[in-house]
Amino acid sequence: MIITLQDGSEVPVFKQIRNQIVMGISDGRLAPGEKLPTVRALAEEIGINSMTVNKAYQLLKQEGYIITDRRNGVRVKENFEQTKGLTTESEQELARLISEAKVKGMTRDDFIGIVDKYFGKGRGKV
Amino acid sequence: MIITLQDGSEVPVFKQIRNQIVMGISDGRLAPGEKLPTVRALAEEIGINSMTVNKAYQLLKQEGYIITDRRNGVRVKENFEQTKGLTTESEQELARLISEAKVKGMTRDDFIGIVDKYFGKGRGKV
Amino acid sequence: MIITLQDGSEVPVFKQIRNQIVMGISDGRLAPGEKLPTVRALAEEIGINSMTVNKAYQLLKQEGYIITDRRNGVRVKENFEQTKGLTTESEQELARLISEAKVKGMTRDDFIGIVDKYFGKGRGKV
């Protein structure tokens, strides 16, 4: 899987990495149990410091997306916790996005059209 | 309309203000043309630096949510641009939220349930 | 509150800081809402790099012990989540400690004597 960084983005590099890996897991480009590049390898590949990659991996580990250990390097977790709900933060973000959409004249169906565009891909019961 | 700041939030204060005003417009608590408090008044009301409120207002103005003029102070815009689409940034954020939801085992219908919870409110053709 | 680092310890510096702050909260030396030293101040005080202090604070934040924000610096959280249970990791650690105690000939009452020695102090319903 290829990680691409946006240059002038507000979102910090380590979080960009985290987001792309989560999306990779979600749409099936990263399979459960699959090995991720080592900290150093990924750092070199995308031309950043390895501490930054480390930070991204630590975040993913803490969130339960990956497992890191010295024997096997870094791997996508096999079983994700099926909380079946958004965090309150995520729900707030969604609420904000919906507000913006409504003000811009989007209907519920317009919005759901976009949701379906992304929900269709990869893993997840549709 | 009352603006409440979250204490330890990652979201910077000026953006919290911006978000709440956008949501206020979206759900009808702020009517088109309605007058907003002055920078100074709002700053005092919520106990923060007026520079911060100013920053929020500038952002809102730049995004086309409010207009400022010397005679009438700050007012909610009368006609919003009906782009009927999300900005690319917003769409990316939505894509990320959907990815997280899918990994956590949410179905499309689970997700749309939450969308509807927020789409039901106030302004916007439903 | 004074933080003292053990020099040759196996436990990393950032975790030592974290532990001492948690214990400070627990025994009342740090009150809810109390301001903690800034990242830089604490780093200078104990003679380490500020990134290390930052790491400790991030951990404490993530665990819900403190709140950090740019307006107010770092503060002890007002209301802790009352989960009223140990994490599975902590329970495993306790199990291990008890195993060691038993092999060394300690009775249940010996062990509880030590527990009481520490439970008596500060905050917490006894």
Place this chain on the structure above:
Amino acid sequence: MIITLQDGSEVPVFKQIRNQIVMGISDGRLAPGEKLPTVRALAEEIGINSMTVNKAYQLLKQEGYIITDRRNGVRVKENFEQTKGLTTESEQELARLISEAKVKGMTRDDFIGIVDKYFGKGRGKV
């Protein structure tokens, strides 16, 4: 006795082995004088490097849990030192666990409930 390694654990493998053997002694699954598998055998059984098992055995030997001799291989010690006290490190760990418990709202009796859950098992005067 079966040794099972936790996959993404923070605890290094050699220490996981050490801990499980100590717990095995404590709850009676390993009897005093009982023969332990050879380094090589155990390494093969759990699929790890024999250096790692060796490290665990050396630690256990140094702590006085096992004895090794050339003729009989590795055996659980017959008589453990009855110090009837925890090491200072262990006591510090316990203090930390108690601190965390208190902050999370556990009472002394809640905590002792968990202690009893583990103290009840196997060897040791209860």
Place this chain on the structure above:
DNA sequence: GTGGTCTAGACCACA
């Protein structure tokens, strides 16, 4: 001035 991010380079325990 605050926390947050990032770098370049180093060392360590673990396996």
Place this chain on the structure above:
DNA sequence: GTGGTCTAGACCACG
């Protein structure tokens, strides 16, 4: 060779 830790020093957004 792996992840984890730490340093010294820098820059940034926020307030």
